[in-house]
Amino acid sequence: MRSILLVVLLGLLASTASAQQSSVTGTWLTASGKAQVRIAPCPDPKSGAICSVIVGLIEPRGPDGTVVAPDVATDWRNTDPALHSRKVLGMPLIWGFKKTSDPNAFEEGQIYNGENGKTYNANISLQPDGKLRLRGYVGAPMFGETQLWTRVN
Numbered sequence: 001m002r003s004i005l006l007v008v009l010l011g012l013l014a015s016t017a018s019a020q021q022s023s024v025t026g027t028w029l030t031a032s033g034k035a036q037v038r039i040a041p042c043p044d045p046k047s048g049a050i051c052s053v054i055v056g057l058i059e060p061r062g063p064d065g066t067v068v069a070p071d072v073a074t075d076w077r078n079t080d081p082a083l084h085s086r087k088v089l090g091m092p093l094i095w096g097f098k099k100t101s102d103p104n105a106f107e108e109g110q111i112y113n114g115e116n117g118k119t120y121n122a123n124i125s126l127q128p129d130g131k132l133r134l135r136g137y138v139g140a141p142m143f144g145e146t147q148l149w150t151r152v153n
Contacts, residue, residue, distance in 0.1 A: 024104055024126050027055060031147035032115065034058050037093050039132075048096040050106055050124070054088055054114070056152075077117035088114060097124060111136050120144070 027038045036056030042048050060073035075086040097109030104126035111122040111134060120136035121144075127133050130151060137144025 022104070022126070024050060024106070024124060024132060027152040028132055028149040029152050030149055034060070035088075035093075035114070036152055037149070039094065042095065048106075048109055049099045050094065050097050050109075051092065052094040054091050054093055057088060060088060075114060075117070077114065079117045094122065094124070097122075 025039050025041070027036055029036055034057065035054050036058075037052045038055045039050055039052040042051040057070040057073055059067050060070055062068045062073070063076045070089055071087070073088040074084060075088055075091060076084045078084055078086070091114070092112065093114070094109055094111045097106035100107055102125070105124070107123045109122050109124065110119055112119045113136065120138060121141075122137070123135045123141060125133050127148070132149040132151070134147045134149065135141055135144050136147070
């Protein structure tokens with residue numbers, strides 16, 4: 001009886017892990033390797049289908065180029081001077097995405113690039129190899145840049 005229960009429990013855990021691996025939700029390492037981003041359904045549906053916040057930073061730098069502690073890193077590159085003192089940890093990174101017919105592809109959203117302080121239109125999709133493909137663009141998707149993010153968990 002105990003072994004049957006253990007097998008059932010392990011099967012449930014494996015199916016949950018498998019579902020997590022086949023979804024855009026979770027924590028991702030950005031292409032630059034400088035930030036970890038958690039993607040989840042938006043808490044407010046008016047903000048879109050999926051949203052994200054920065055949950056980890058790898059050797060963040062201040063305005064003078066020196067490494068600073070992650071919990072004191074600010075958004076000093078933002079094009080809006082009023083946001084220069086905003087903490088990077090917990091900062092929104094993606095929002096406004098619409099669902100597509102593919103449950104792991106989202107379009108017409110926004111992505112903030114903390115490395116240059118600008119916001120771009122974007123599309124996101126989970127690739128067959130498990131990487132997250134983000135296409136940031138100005139105007140039309142053909143005028144943009146693609147990044148691949150790697151799942152952290």
